[in-house]
Amino acid sequence: MKNIYQITLIGLLALTLGCSKNEDIAIVPEEPKPTAKFTVAPVSESDAYTLEFKNASVNGKKIRWTFGDDSVSAEFSPIHTFRSAGTYRVLLSVENGDGYKAQSEIFLKLNPDLLLNFAAVNQGAGKVKLNVSSPTVYTTFKWTFEDKTTSTEATPITTVPAGSVRLVTLEAKTAKGSTATVQRLVTDFGVAQDVTIGSTLIVSKDNNSGAFGGEGSLKLIDNNINTKFLMSAFKGMYAQQVLTTPQVVKVYGITSGDDAQVRDPQQWTLLGSEDGLTWDLLDTRDEQFTGRKMLRLFAVQNTKAYTYYRLNITKNQGNNDLLQISEWRLYKIN
Structure with missing residues (x-):
């Protein structure tokens, strides 16, 4: 036992003598934690699809952007062009040298109805000229008319008889290939814009299950032709829309x-x-109405802005005690 203790004590002494009193142990401090932050703005007023993402992050050494369209970037403040209108999840991830990460995200909505628009100008004799009106510059166009004919002209002329309404679809593309598609109702005196959205509905008699029922009155203005309002014991009724602001309705x-x-x-x-x-x-x-889920549009010779609009129905097509309607929409003319 004496020999064992001697060896142990000698080993401890050797360890003690091997450490200098003046030798310091190096401590590596942690890097500051990163924070992720950015802003976004168009590079040019003439191209709403090309945006600059300005990075305001701090303490990051690695940068990664994802733009929600299968594109990524490692640039500090990249410029990115989206190829179509839509909603995109943009995510910025920053990482410091210690592997700590921070993220910031936004949902970027490129609304086609804000990116692309067109006007209709009466040319007389039942003809209207269509003109694109948008800050973004588009270079190619495809117009599709209600009769399925098409045009690739920038400003085509189409037939819209007085007092009638036609559905027109426009797909436009920028020089960089970014596209938007919009639909508008065109009359002989302008383009119709739906003002029903946000309105309050009142009916003189509702469905037996109430306004929120499967065939309740709110189906009248839910913008879905696959739902409908059904009223029993029909002897006449009215539906009334209260708009958010007074509007000059010219088409319904x-x-x-x-x-x-x-x-x-x-x-x-x-x-x-x-x-x-x-x-x-x-x-x-x-x-x-000769078809099911059939939309019919009616022009109104109205020049006054009203907040309240009432549809007063006195008779259905078969003197039946049931009344059904899928949608009732109101439009102003731009």
């Missing part, structure tokens, strides 16, 4: 339901009011 649309044609509206009037108390007659109709 009614879409038939998916069931028996005898349930479709046939005779009705459209009225407007500034206060919901005094009403002006705007239109009177006696019409037929």
Whole structure:
């Protein structure tokens, strides 16, 4: 046992003598934690699809961007061009030398209705000229008209008889290949814009399951032709929209339901009011819907801005005790 202890003590002494009193142990400090932050802005007013992502991050040594369109970048402040309108998740990830990471993200919405628009100018004799109106410069165009004919002209002329409405689709492309597609309702005196969105609906009689039911009155303005409002014991009724702001409605649309044609509206009037108390007659109709989920558009000779619009239905197509309508939309003319 004596020999064992001697060896141990000698070993400890050797370790002690091997360490200098003046030798310091090096301690590597941690790097500051990174933070991720950025802003985004168009490079040019003439190209809403090409954006500069300005990096305001700190303490990052590695940078990685993803743009939500299968594109990535390791640049500090990249410039990126999106190829189409849509919603994109843009994510910035920064990492310091110790491997600590920080992230910042935004959902970037390139709304086609804000990126591309066109106007219609009356040329007389049932003709209108279509002109693209957008800060972004487009170089190629494809117009598709309601009769399925097309045009690649920048400013085509199409036929829209007085008092009628035509659906026009425009697909436009920039020099860099970015595209947007929009649809507009064109009349002989301008382009119609839907003002139904955000309105409040009131009906004189609702579905038996109430406004929120599967066939309740709110289906009238849900912008979905695959749903409908159904009312039983029909002896006449009205539906009333209260708009968010007064609008000069010049076109309205009614879409038939998916069931028996005898349930479709046939005779009705459209009225407007500034206060919901005094009403002006705007239109009177006696019409037929020959198809299911069929949209019919009606022009109104109106020049006054109303907050309240009322559709007063007095008769359906078969003197039936059921009334069905898929959609009722209101439009102004730009």
